[in-house]
Amino acid sequence: MSDKLALPVKILVPCGSLGAGVREDEVEYGLSRGAHAIATDAGSTDSGAAYLAMGKSKNSRGAVKRDLMILMKAHARTGIPVIIGTAGQAGGDLNVDWTRDILLEIVAELGITPKIALLYSEQSPQAIKAFNADGRIRPLPPLGPLEDDTVDACAHIVALMGVEPYIKALEQGADVILGGRSTDPAVLASFPIWKGAGWGASWHAGKVGECGAQCTEKRDSSGVLLSVGQDGFEVEPLAKDNYCARDGVSAHMLYENTDPYILTEPGGQLDVTAVTYEELEDGRTVRVTGAVWRPGPYTMKLEGAGGGKFQTIMLVGIQDPDVLRDVSGFHDRFLDALYLRARQTLPPEEQDDFHISIRMYGWNAVDGMPVPEGTPPPRELGVLFIATARTQELANAIAHACNPYFFHFPAVMDKELPSYGFAFSPADVPRGEVYEFKLNHVVAVSDPLELVRLQWVNL
C-alpha cells in the first residue's frame, strides 16, 4: 500500500468544512482529473469554545450526512481514500464518535465495508497535569504557565495532530479516516507526504486548500484540487466556471494566521518566504513552488474549553424619539436601573456574583466604545439584555426581575411609561452556559503518536 505514486499526487478537497455543502458535480470533476484521495477537515475553533466544551457539532447531522454520503459514494466507485480531520467541529472524542455513527449509517445504506480508522487525540486532565509536572507543557503568548486549576476548568482537552497519525492509518490500509482535532493543513498534507511528495509542497498545499474554494476567485463554489509534486503544487477550483489567481492563492497564507511567511505545525515549520506563484495558461490553475519544511522538535498544540457561568437574554426594539435623542445617556441610566432592580431581588449571598450588560444595536453594540459627539440619532435601536450568573436559575431570576424595567424604562421621567417592542413571549431566553477556550499551550511529545489513539471499526 505504501508504494510511491508517480507525482503529482492529486487531492480532492471537496469543501472548507464537512457539512458546509459538498457539490456532486465538483466531486465528479475532481475524480475525472484523477484524484488519488479525498480530504477535508470538519471544523475548527472559529465558531467558539462551545463545540469542544459540549462535544457537539456545529453543522447539523443531516448536513454532515449529506456531504459524507457524496464522498463515500465516490469512494465506493473509485476506491480512493476519504480523510476527514477535526471531526464534528471540535475533534474531541464525542465529536469523533458522533461522526463515526453517521459514517456507519452511510456504509450500511450503501452496502459497503470499507476499512475505517478512527484517530482520537482527546487528553485526560490527569495526563495533562502529569505532562505539565514533567515540564513538557509551555504556554504561548498571551497566556502564562499552565495551572492545575485551569486544566480542571476544561470540560474537554484535545491535542492537535499532525500528518503522522494519518500516515500510520494509511500505511495500515485505511479506506476512511475519521480524525479528531488536527491542524487543518495536516489533514490535506498527510496523503501526499505518504505517497512521496515534498514535505514543504504538501504542507503548503494543505494550508492553501484548508478552506476549500476560499483561495479561489468566485465565492459560489466549494472545493479545490491540489496536485502536489516534489518542489511545489498546483491548485485549481473544482467548479468549472471558477478560477484561481496569483494574489488570491498567495493571500491565503495571511488568513487566520499571525505570520504570513512562517507556519508552525506539529514537528516543524513551513517557511514560504521564497515561494513563487505562477498563473498557468489554462486560466484557472496557479502553480506554487519553493516552500520549505523545517523539521523541529515535535510539539502539539493543546485546546481546552469549559463553561462556568450561565446567561439569560432579552431583546427589545426601540423607535421612541425620546430614547434615540440621547442613546448613550439612556444606556447608562438604563443599566444602573437594571442593576439596582437585580440587587433588590437577589439574596444577600448572590449580590456580587452576577453581571448585566445591555448592548445598543444600531448605536455602539459591536465595539462598546464611546460614540463621537455629533453622531446623528439612529432610526431605531435593538437593545440586547444579557444577565450572566452562577447558575441558569439565577440568570433567569435576574431577567425575570428586570423584565418590567427592560420593557418600560423611561427616557423622560414625567411622561407616561413607554412600552418597548418585544419580539417574543416569554421575552427571556435562557441561553445556557458561557464557554471559553482556556488553553493556549503546547506539549512536547517523544513520538507523533504518543498522544493519539488509533482504533479500527469492525464492520
Place this chain on the structure above:
Amino acid sequence: MAKLRDVSRHIRSKQAGPFWVTIDIWFDGQTSFDRYKDSAGLSPDVFVDLFGTDAGLVKKISVPELNLIKVSYPRATPQGGVIERDMHSGQQYVRLLDVELD
C-alpha cells in the same frame, strides 16, 4: 496626513485562534505602502489605545509583494467570554479606518 480608509483598498480583521486577532491592510498601491507602512498611526501604541492590547506583543509584518501589512495582537479577553461582542473579531478593523497616518 491621510486617513487609513483613504489610502487602502481593503482591510479585514479575523481571529487567529481564540486568543489573537490579525488585521490585514492592503494599501492602494506601492506608493501608499512605501509611504505609510511604518507610520506612527499604525504603531503598537495605537493598538493599545483602540483594542486594549499589550504593546509588547503587537506583531507587524510587511508583505511588499501584496503592498500589505499584517498586524496581530492578543485579544483583551479571550474569544467567547461573558463580555464578547465580536466572536470572530471580524468587525475589529473598523476602528482603524479613521486612524491618521503621516
